[in-house]
Amino acid sequence: MIDFGNFYSLIAKNHLSHWLETLPTQIANWQREQQHGLFKQWSNAVEFLPEIKPYRLDLLHSVTAESEEPLSAGQIKRIETLMRNLMPWRKGPFSLYGVNIDTEWRSDWKWDRVLPHLSDLTGRTILDVGCGSGYHMWRMIGA
Numbered sequence: 001m002i003d004f005g006n007f008y009s010l011i012a013k014n015h016l017s018h019w020l021e022t023l024p025t026q027i028a029n030w031q032r033e034q035q036h037g038l039f040k041q042w043s044n045a046v047e048f049l050p051e052i053k054p055y056r057l058d059l060l061h062s063v064t065a066e067s068e069e070p071l072s073a074g075q076i077k078r079i080e081t082l083m084r085n086l087m088p089w090r091k092g093p094f095s096l097y098g099v100n101i102d103t104e105w106r107s108d109w110k111w112d113r114v115l116p117h118l119s120d121l122t123g124r125t126i127l128d129v130g131c132g133s134g135y136h137m138w139r140m141i142g143a
Contacts (some may be wrong), residue, residue: 002031002043045085050075052097059142062108063135064095071097091135107135115143 004027011017036042055068071079079099083089092103121143128137 041085045082049079049082059138061142062095063092063138065097066095067097089133091133094133094135103133103135108139111136111139115139118143 004024008020008024012020052065052067052071054065056064056066058064076098079097083096083099083101089101089103091105091107092101093106093108094101094103121140126137126140128134128140
């Protein structure tokens with residue numbers, strides 16, 4: 001089960017605090033009744049991923065996270081195996097600590113076409129509806 005306590009504490013301190021009136025109940029209902037059939041598999045995969053703080057994070061040119069020291073072959077294999085449990089990867093590509101995730105759609109090509117037409121995103125609140133893997137959200141953070 002996902003613990004949203006830290007998230008709720010964070011939004012309690014900003015302009016999203018009004019969501020605390022309804023969101024906890026909605027999420028509890030979702031967790032109890034409406035989860036996707038593969039949610040447990042996905043949740044387990046995420047839970048067992050190693051916590052690695054990125055040494056270098058590139059969200060401007062790609063969605064790439066790198067560690068200060070290269071990961072061992074065993075660590076990379078573990079990440080690859082767990083990430084496969086999150087398939088299919090529709091939008092991307094991603095490069096996470098030496099694991100390259102090829103995707104069904106090349107969202108980087110779309111991003112390259114859209115970016116010149118966007119106004120400055122600094123300080124803006126953005127909702128990436130239907131984001132799936134969050135590819136465009138990460139690119140907007142880097143823009």
